[in-house]
Amino acid sequence: MLKPLEVNPLKLSQPMGALLAFLGIKNCMPLMHGAQGCASFAKVFFTRHFNDPIAIQTTAVNDITAVIDGGDYSISEAVKNITSKVTPELIGLFTTGLTETKGDDIRGVASMLQPQHAMVYVHTPDFEGGLESGYAKSIEAIIEQLVEPQEQIEQKITLIPHVSMTPLEVERVKEQIELFGWSVFALPDISESLDGHLGQKQGALSSNGISVSQIKDLGSSHAVITIGNSVYNRGEKLCTKNQKMKHLHFDTIGGLKASDIFYSKLMSLSHLSQPHASIMRWRKRLQDALLDTHFILGGCKVVLACEPDQMLSLSSILTEAGVEIKAVISPVKSDVLVNIPSSHIIIGDLDDVEEFLDDHTLLITNFHGERLAKKYHNALLTRGFPNYETLGNQLKDDTLYQGSTQLLFEVANCMQANHHI
Amino acid sequence: MMVNKKQIKELLNESACTHNEQKKSSCDKPKPGATSGGCAFEGAQIALFPFADAVHLVHAPSTCLGASWETRATPSSYEGENNTYLGYCTNVTAHDVIFGGNKKLEDSIEYIIEHKNPKAIFVYETCVTAMIGDDMDNIASRMEAKYGIPIVVVHAPGFVGSKNLGSRLAGEAVLDKLIGTKEPAQIHPFGINLIGEYNVTGDMWQYTPILEKIGIKVVSTLAGDGRIENIQTAHRAKLNVIVCAKSLVTLCRKMEERFGIPYISVSFYGKRDTSNAIRSIVGAFKNEELSRKAEEIIAKEEEALESRLLPYREILQGKKAILNTGGNKSWSIASALQDIGIEVVATSIAKATLEDIEIARQYVPILIKSPANEQAKLIDEHNVDILLAGGRSLYTAIKKKIAFVDVNQEKKISYGAYGGLENLAKDVCAAVKNPVFRVVGTPAPWEVSNA
Numbered sequence: 001m002l003k004p005l006e007v008n009p010l011k012l013s014q015p016m017g018a019l020l021a022f023l024g025i026k027n028c029m030p031l032m033h034g035a036q037g038c039a040s041f042a043k044v045f046f047t048r049h050f051n052d053p054i055a056i057q058t059t060a061v062n063d064i065t066a067v068i069d070g071g072d073y074s075i076s077e078a079v080k081n082i083t084s085k086v087t088p089e090l091i092g093l094f095t096t097g098l099t100e101t102k103g104d105d106i107r108g109v110a111s112m113l114q115p116q117h118a119m120v121y122v123h124t125p126d127f128e129g130g131l132e133s134g135y136a137k138s139i140e141a142i143i144e145q146l147v148e149p150q151e152q153i154e155q156k157i158t159l160i161p162h163v164s165m166t167p168l169e170v171e172r173v174k175e176q177i178e179l180f181g182w183s184v185f186a187l188p189d190i191s192e193s194l195d196g197h198l199g200q201k202q203g204a205l206s207s208n209g210i211s212v213s214q215i216k217d218l219g220s221s222h223a224v225i226t227i228g229n230s231v232y233n234r235g236e237k238l239c240t241k242n243q244k245m246k247h248l249h250f251d252t253i254g255g256l257k258a259s260d261i262f263y264s265k266l267m268s269l270s271h272l273s274q275p276h277a278s279i280m281r282w283r284k285r286l287q288d289a290l291l292d293t294h295f296i297l298g299g300c301k302v303v304l305a306c307e308p309d310q311m312l313s314l315s316s317i318l319t320e321a322g323v324e325i326k327a328v329i330s331p332v333k334s335d336v337l338v339n340i341p342s343s344h345i346i347i348g349d350l351d352d353v354e355e356f357l358d359d360h361t362l363l364i365t366n367f368h369g370e371r372l373a374k375k376y377h378n379a380l381l382t383r384g385f386p387n388y389e390t391l392g393n394q395l396k397d398d399t400l401y402q403g404s405t406q407l408l409f410e411v412a413n414c415m416q417a418n419h420h421i
Numbered sequence: 422m423m424v425n426k427k428q429i430k431e432l433l434n435e436s437a438c439t440h441n442e443q444k445k446s447s448c449d450k451p452k453p454g455a456t457s458g459g460c461a462f463e464g465a466q467i468a469l470f471p472f473a474d475a476v477h478l479v480h481a482p483s484t485c486l487g488a489s490w491e492t493r494a495t496p497s498s499y500e501g502e503n504n505t506y507l508g509y510c511t512n513v514t515a516h517d518v519i520f521g522g523n524k525k526l527e528d529s530i531e532y533i534i535e536h537k538n539p540k541a542i543f544v545y546e547t548c549v550t551a552m553i554g555d556d557m558d559n560i561a562s563r564m565e566a567k568y569g570i571p572i573v574v575v576h577a578p579g580f581v582g583s584k585n586l587g588s589r590l591a592g593e594a595v596l597d598k599l600i601g602t603k604e605p606a607q608i609h610p611f612g613i614n615l616i617g618e619y620n621v622t623g624d625m626w627q628y629t630p631i632l633e634k635i636g637i638k639v640v641s642t643l644a645g646d647g648r649i650e651n652i653q654t655a656h657r658a659k660l661n662v663i664v665c666a667k668s669l670v671t672l673c674r675k676m677e678e679r680f681g682i683p684y685i686s687v688s689f690y691g692k693r694d695t696s697n698a699i700r701s702i703v704g705a706f707k708n709e710e711l712s713r714k715a716e717e718i719i720a721k722e723e724e725a726l727e728s729r730l731l732p733y734r735e736i737l738q739g740k741k742a743i744l745n746t747g748g749n750k751s752w753s754i755a756s757a758l759q760d761i762g763i764e765v766v767a768t769s770i771a772k773a774t775l776e777d778i779e780i781a782r783q784y785v786p787i788l789i790k791s792p793a794n795e796q797a798k799l800i801d802e803h804n805v806d807i808l809l810a811g812g813r814s815l816y817t818a819i820k821k822k823i824a825f826v827d828v829n830q831e832k833k834i835s836y837g838a839y840g841g842l843e844n845l846a847k848d849v850c851a852a853v854k855n856p857v858f859r860v861v862g863t864p865a866p867w868e869v870s871n872a
Contacts, residue, residue, distance in 0.1 A: 085455075
């Protein structure tokens with residue numbers, strides 16, 4: 001019998017992806033159009049993951065407005081109540097399974113409210129897609145509804161990171177591109193909003209990120225760089241705002257080969273024959289790390305269960321040191337899955353993961369993997385959402401030469417530690 | 422639609438709730454754009470998930486469970502597979518929204534029975550599955566007849582209201598479908614049910630061994646370390662004990678009407694409240710021998726606790742604190758703090774019920790209505806040493822360079838009963854001794870000092 005349900009789900013919903021996208025915009029109020037619990041669950045989830053306050057409000061649809069309101073009442077009431085207390089530069093309105101089942105016309109409501117309030121709206125029912133698609137749809141809506149068409153280009157680059165990139169990863173990639181002489185704007189930019197910094201006070205809105213005026217101006221970017229298959233089309237979308245804009249896409253920037261491609265494209269875009277000295281140093285360190293760790297990692301068996309773009313990235317780092325990807329369990333379908341060299345690629349849940357676990361396997365997944373690690377005595381590396389158990393999730397980096405180097409050491413140490421038990 | 426409007430109205434206007442004697446409106450509806458806190462589904466989940474021997478099947482698309490499973494530390498001594506920490510979801514998709522999710526639900530129930538062999542299944546209705554009108558009750562009763570285990574549908578979709586209401590609806594489902602469906606082998610003369618005790622961080626285990634030593638038998642719990650078989654016999658207990666949470670008062674009132682079981686409400690935070698709770702439980706049985714035994718054990722426990730608390734008292738004696746938290750914690754934690762020698766200058770009542778405010782008044786001289794405005798001023802005026810609050814107030818503590826204890830964070834260690842008080846003393850001492858709040862507050866070399 002084919003399993004008709006999910007047992008120990010891996011899948012995270014589209015509205016949660018939308019929330020992450022809006023949290024990377026400065027002074028934004030993400031507004032989830034659904035019952036109060038939808039927003040509450042998402043808020044608690046990311047608060048615990050990032051160990052930081054999360055800005056979000058809800059339209060608090062109840063059993064009466066669920067039936068007689070087309071969204072007009074609850075959304076405009078919510079906007080009124082929010083703006084009576086704070087002044088957001090943007091309200092990011094996104095839907096849930098409940099309000100999509102009702103079939104609310106959020107476009108109509110948004111256009112009614114937009115004269116007074118800056119607003120972006122997006123359809124993100126949780127009975128479709130997942131974290132990656134909800135995030136990508138929101139970026140699409142932001143580009144479509146905010147970015148102004150332009151004809152001139154400036155010395156700047158737009159970076160569109162995939163949803164599983166941590167605040168530190170976004171920051172590091174921005175800095176790497178800056179080393180080639182560009183100003184860089186990330187859309188969205190969680191590197192300053194969810195990075196776990198001590199601010200002056202705790203605000204009700206997202207603390208930092210890309211500003212609305214910077215978003216409006218992204219059309220003058222010389223190029224857009226997309227990282228992760230899930231956001232590829234968003235780069236294409238931004239290019240429609242300016243014919244002169246170039247699009248550089250990378251499914252992954254993990255591992256030596258992928259990083260080489262990343263830097264070589266940046267060099268040719270910037271007309272430079274050589275990158276910054278620090279980049280060259282980190283490449284040598286990565287070469288050394290690959291050799292240092294290959295004794296442990298060669299033939300090691302790894303099971304991956306995260307979001308697709310993150311799994312591709314992790315696998316492209318680890319396979320370079322001879323790791324064998326025993327199985328890939330993805331919460332959703334994705335084109336990148338076939339690029340991961342594994343004989344078991346499954347759309348499933350953490351229940352499906354168990355089939356591949358034993359005490360010689362390393363499992364890379366979110367904190368729910370801890371229970372499995374206790375049961376099967378397998379090594380565990382926590383990556384992806386949510387991670388309630390270990391601190392500092394926002395400052396993990398598994399990208400480019402430096403992040404790949406550190407990941408190799410972390411995985412090798414993790415395997416060693418598990419074998420000494 | 423299977424959401425029962427009449428039942429919801431009755432629960433919101435519960436006559437046993439203090440506030441309903443005073444104001445005409447019932448528990449408030451959530452306000453768009455100005456609401457925090459979970460929904461009814463979450464409340465149901467909190468109330469019932471601690472039944473570790475039952476499978477909790479959430480009939481919903483991915484948000485409801487995907488973001489909420491394995492989140493609460495409610496340990497269980499159940500030796501089989503602990504379902505509290507597992508997530509079962511029908512994963513409703515666009516296809517189901519259009520064609521209905523009945524088939525999927527039925528298949529899921531059959532799959533669970535075949536592969537997991539649970540003692541019961543709770544099926545949780547959620548917003549989307551309420552909207553598409555899946556006939557859950559029908560499926561549940563057919564499956565129940567076919568497989569012979571209780572299959573309880575919990576009609577608490579998120580949009581009907583708050584967490585509190587959801588817990589009440591869960592209580593109703595348990596009352597209608599489980600309580601009284603089995604007779605116990607023996608009826609204990611001093612049998613009690615613990616209602617609204619979820620054994621968070623093992624709180625319940627701090628005091629149940631003491632009760633048992635006295636001669637009290639815990640017949641069933643709703644639902645900390647709970648078992649389906651026990652809750653089925655709950656109607657044969659002699660007393661219902663509501664622990665802290667007020668949400669299940671309706672259930673207790675109905676059990677009194679239906680089975681003649683009286684109920685009392687107690688708190689197990691702090692030394693005085695724990696001793697008082699034990700006395701109230703024992704007192705309800707009006708048995709001299711039992712009362713004598715209880716006093717003997719209380720005296721022994723208190724004495725042992727006092728000697729364990731000595732080293733902490735030396736550090737905490739005379740320290741002043743402000744407490745900013747919600748609900749019954751506004752007085753229960755205050756009482757516990759006083760028990761370890763701390764002077765509680767003020768407590769916040771911004772998120773407390775009328776009943777809680779009345780109790781808080783008896784413990785603490787100053788009640789804070791608006792913490793954001795009053796907190797900082799009170800710290801200065803009273804030379805306060807410790808702020809116990811949620812993360813939002815951390816900045817105030819750092820600015821004032823005083824110790825901070827996050828009382829709203831998901832705690833990992835129990836503060837319940839005598840043993841828990843020692844844990845609380847340990848944590849507050851650690852905060853008072855920790856230099857971190859002053860270190861973090863040091864201005865950067867490039868900042869002009871405001872002092």
